Structures are given as C-alpha cells and as structure tokens.
Amino acid sequence: xxxxxxxxxxxxxxxxxxxxxxxxxxxxxxxxxxxxxxxxxxxxxxxxxxxxxxxxxxxxxxxxxxxxxxxxxxxxxxxxxxxxxxxxxxxxxxxxxxxxxxxxxxxxxxxxxxxxxxxxxxxxxxxxxxxxxxxxxxxxxxxxxxxxxxxxxxxxxxxxxxxxxxxxxxxxxxxxxxxxxxxxxxxxxxxxxxxxxxxxxxxxxxxxx
Numbered sequence: 001x002x003x004x005x006x007x008x009x010x011x012x013x014x015x016x017x018x019x020x021x022x023x024x025x026x027x028x029x030x031x032x033x034x035x036x037x038x039x040x041x042x043x044x045x046x047x048x049x050x051x052x053x054x055x056x057x058x059x060x061x062x063x064x065x066x067x068x069x070x071x072x073x074x075x076x077x078x079x080x081x082x083x084x085x086x087x088x089x090x091x092x093x094x095x096x097x098x099x100x101x102x103x104x105x106x107x108x109x110x111x112x113x114x115x116x117x118x119x120x121x122x123x124x125x126x127x128x129x130x131x132x133x134x135x136x137x138x139x140x141x142x143x144x145x146x147x148x149x150x151x152x153x154x155x156x157x158x159x160x161x162x163x164x165x166x167x168x169x170x171x172x173x174x175x176x177x178x179x180x181x182x183x184x185x186x187x188x189x190x191x192x193x194x195x196x197x198x199x200x201x202x203x204x205x206x207x208x209x
Contacts, residue, residue: 003034006019006022008023016039018039018041018042019034020036023041024043029046029057029059032060035060035061035064035065036064037065037066037067037069038067038120042065045065047070047072050073055106055110056109058109058110058112059111059112060114060115060116061114062114066117066119066120067120068121069118069124070122072125072126074108076126081103108127110124111128113132114133114176115132117135121138122139122140123141124142125143128144130142132149132173133163134149134152135150136152137151137154140154148172148173164197168197171201171204171208175207177192191203
C-alpha cells in the first residue's frame with residue numbers, strides 16, 4: 001500500500017497528527033501533498049485571516065509543522081497612516097466602513113516552500129516567504145523572508161547557518177525531489193536520508209539531466 005495524500009490520519013490509531021491538505025476548507029489556504037501538522041486540525045493555527053484582505057497562505061509539499069505553530073495573516077495589521085490604530089470598522093456599533101486596502105499595511109501572501117520544518121510554537125508573520133528545505137526553530141518569530149535550506153532561530157528569527165554548502169543546495173533545488181511520483185520518492189529514500197553528503201552530491205549530479 002502506498003502513501004495517500006488524501007488520508008487525514010497517516011499514523012494508524014493516532015489522531016494528533018494529520019495530513020493538512022484533505023482537511024482544508026478555506027479557499028485562501030493552499031497546502032501541498034503530505035504536509036502534516038502535529039495536531040488534530042489545522043485551520044485554527046491560521047489567525048486574522050479575513051476574506052476582505054484577500055491574502056493567501058500557501059504551503060508546499062512534505063512540510064513538517066509542529067504543535068503550537070501560528071500563521072498570522074494580514075488581518076492582524078491595523079491602519080497606521082491615521083492618528084488612531086483602533087479598528088472601529090471591525091467592531092459592532094461603530095460608524096466606520098472598512099478602509100480601502102491601500103490604507104492598510106498589507107504584506108501580501110504568506111508562502112512556505114517544500115520540505116520545510118517549522119518547530120513548536122513558532123510564529124510566521126504576514127507576507128513572509130520561506131524557501132524550500134528551511135528549518136525554523138521552536139518559539140521563533142519570523143518576520144522576514146528565509147532563504148532555502150537555512151536554519152533560523154529566535155525572536156526575531158535570525159539565520160543560524162545554512163544546512164548545506166552552496167553546491168548541494170543548488171543541486172537539491174534543481175532536483176526538486178518533492179515533485180517526483182510516490183514510486184520515485186520511495187526509490188529515492190535511501191538517498192534522501194543518507195548522511196554522507198558527498199555521496200548525495202555525486203548521486204544528484206548523476207540523476208540530474
């Protein structure tokens with residue numbers, strides 16, 4: 001039996017880890033195959049995500065999202081070009097229509113790449129782009145873009161180091177293993193889990209056209 005990206009619970013008998021994609025109901029949340037979260041549901045981890053802002057949360061394939069992670073969307077941002085930041089228009093009884101989007105500090109879509117590991121209780125702020133293969137440490141607050149295969153930690157999150165040298169990163173980004181078929185990925189598991197990185201480089205060079 002091969003893995004099924006549309007199966008909600010990938011671990012038999014365990015309900016506290018789910019594949020995210022088959023549970024999504026919000027059309028502005030797009031999640032790739034086999035991305036999982038260590039929880040029984042996902043959408044409560046996406047906060048301040050209001051339809052009028054139009055922003056999207058886009059997460060790639062094979063991401064690993066720990067318990068307590070929060071994706072803060074653009075609805076959390078208040079108008080800052082006026083004398084008060086109070087959001088009268090969101091609260092009942094106040095005589096204010098929503099301001100034009102141009103008056104709000106919107107930062108665009110939040111985009112998480114493929115094979116990204118997000119540690120427990122990390123917070124991803126609006127408009128952040130996280131590259132493929134990045135690792136975000138537990139309790140980090142990420143307010144800026146993260147390059148592929150970079151480890152970041154802290155509040156605010158700062159780069160700790162690159163996971164690999166520039167040659168291996170370039171090979172992995174060109175190879176894009178997460179876009180292969182399930183059959184191909186199964187055959188690639190010995191390579192994807194090999195700690196001998198020089199051997200990995202050699203094999204990737206051979207596999208790339």
